[in-house]
Amino acid sequence: MGEKIIPLADHRYAAAVPTVPGRLVAPTGLLGDRLGRPLHDLRISVTDRCNFRCSYCMPKEVFDKHYAFLPQTSLLSFEEITRLAGLFVAHGVEKLRLTGGEPLLRKNLEALIAMLAALRTPGGRPLDLTLTTNGSLLQRKAQALKDAGLQRITVSLDALDDTIFRRMNDVDFPVGEVLDGIEEARRVGLGPIKVNMVVKRGTNDHEILPMARHFRERFGGQVVLRFIEYMDVGATNGWRMNEVLPSAEVVQRIAAEFPLEPLEASAPGETAQRWRYADGGGEIGVISSVTQAFCRDCNRARLSTEGKLFLCLFAHHGHDLRALLRGGYDDAQIAAAIGAVWQARDDRYSELRGQQAADPGSGQRRVEMHYIGG
Numbered sequence: 129m130g131e132k133i134i135p136l137a138d139h140r141y142a143a144a145v146p147t148v149p150g151r152l153v154a155p156t157g158l159l160g161d162r163l164g165r166p167l168h169d170l171r172i173s174v175t176d177r178c179n180f181r182c183s184y185c186m187p188k189e190v191f192d193k194h195y196a197f198l199p200q201t202s203l204l205s206f207e208e209i210t211r212l213a214g215l216f217v218a219h220g221v222e223k224l225r226l227t228g229g230e231p232l233l234r235k236n237l238e239a240l241i242a243m244l245a246a247l248r249t250p251g252g253r254p255l256d257l258t259l260t261t262n263g264s265l266l267q268r269k270a271q272a273l274k275d276a277g278l279q280r281i282t283v284s285l286d287a288l289d290d291t292i293f294r295r296m297n298d299v300d301f302p303v304g305e306v307l308d309g310i311e312e313a314r315r316v317g318l319g320p321i322k323v324n325m326v327v328k329r330g331t332n333d334h335e336i337l338p339m340a341r342h343f344r345e346r347f348g349g350q351v352v353l354r355f356i357e358y359m360d361v362g363a364t365n366g367w368r369m370n371e372v373l374p375s376a377e378v379v380q381r382i383a384a385e386f387p388l389e390p391l392e393a394s395a396p397g398e399t400a401q402r403w404r405y406a407d408g409g410g411e412i413g414v415i416s417s418v419t420q421a422f423c424r425d426c427n428r429a430r431l432s433t434e435g436k437l438f439l440c441l442f443a444h445h446g447h448d449l450r451a452l453l454r455g456g457y458d459d460a461q462i463a464a465a466i467g468a469v470w471q472a473r474d475d476r477y478s479e480l481r482g483q484q485a486a487d488p489g490s491g492q493r494r495v496e497m498h499y500i501g502g
C-alpha cells in the first residue's frame with residue numbers, strides 16, 4: 129500500500145523501543161496492517177483515574193484506596209499528546225477520541241482539546257474530535273469543551289433507574305446528574321450525542337426498554353443509544369459468558385415494541401451495527417464484540433496515558449512511544465516507528481476469543497480498560 133521502507137540500521141532507537149519490528153515505515157497516509165486494515169482512529173487515554181467503580185471495568189475490590197495509579201510525571205503532557213497525535217494523523221488518522229479512566233478528571237483538558245482541534249489532515253481537513261465520558265462532570269464542563277473545539281460526545285450510562293445506576297457505578301452517584309449533563313451537552317451543541325449502555329444479563333438488561341423509551345421521547349433523533357455486549361476486558365472484572373446478553377436479543381426486545389430497520393455503517397471500521405426506528409423516532413446501535421466480532425476492519429489504535437501504543441483493546445503489551453519522545457528522537461523517527469508497529473499488527477482477539485490463538489501471551493495479563501480507554 130505504497131509504504132516507504134527505511135532500513136533499521138540507520139536508526140539507533142530500536143534499542144529504546146525493543147518492540148519496534150526490524151524495519152521502519154515513513155508516513156504516507158496509506159498505512160495498512162498485516163490484515164490490510166488502515167490506521168484511522170486514535171483513542172487517547174488522558175488519565176487512568178476515574179470517579180466511578182463500574183464492576184465491569186474498575187471493580188472496587190481491586191481499584192481501592194491502596195491502588196497505585198500513575199504518578200503525574202509519567203503522564204504524557206498536552207504537548208507530547210498533540211505531537212504524537214500529529215504523527216498519527218500523518219499516517220492517516222482522521223478521528224481522535226479522548227478517553228480515560230474519566231477524561232474530564234484531567235485538569236485543564238480544554239487546553240488539550242484546543243491543541244488537538246487545531247490539527248489538520250494532510251489534505252487540510254479538520255479531524256473528527258470526540259470524547260467518551262461517564263457524564264458525572266458534563267453539566268459543568270459541556271460549554272467549555274464545546275468552546276475549546278470538541279465536536280461531539282459519547283456518554284456512558286448503564287441504567288435509567290437510580291438504584292441500579294448507583295449500584296453499577298458503585299460510588300452511589302445519582303443518575304439525575306448524568307441525565308442533566310446529557311441535556312446540557314445537547315443545549316451547547318455537542319451533538320450528535322451517543323449514549324453507551326453496557327448490558328450485563330441479570331444486572332441491568334431489564335433497563336434496555338426504559339432506556340430506549342426515555343431517549344426516544346426526550347431526544348428523538350438527537351441521541352443515538354448504543355448497547356454494548358459485556359466484554360472480558362482486562363483481568364479483573366470476573367467476566368462470564370452467561371452474563372453476556374447477545375445483541376441479537378437486545379434488538380429483538382426493542383423491535384417487539386418499536387419496529388426497527390437495519391442501517392448501513394456510516395464509516396468503515398464502525399463498531400456499532402445501526403438500526404433505525406421504523407416510525408422515524410431515531411436510531412440505536414449495538415456493539416457486539418463477543419457474539420459478532422468486528423476485528424476484520426478494526427482501524428483503531430490506542431495511546432495509553434503514559435504514551436504506550438496498544439493495537440487492540442485486549443492486548444497484553446504496548447509499544448513505548450514516550451521513550452522516543454523523551455529520548456530526543458525527531459518526528460520522522462517516531463512516525464516511522466509508529467508505522468512499523470502498525471504494519472506488523474495482526475490483532476483480532478474477538479474473532480479468536482476462547483481459542484489459544486486469541487491469547488498468544490497466555491498467562492500474561494490483558495491490559496485494563498481504565499488504562500487505555502474503551
Ligand code: SF4
Nearest residue numbers: 423426440441476478
Ligand atoms: S478485539 Fe481488538 S482487533 Fe478486534 S475489534 Fe476489538 S480492538 Fe479491534
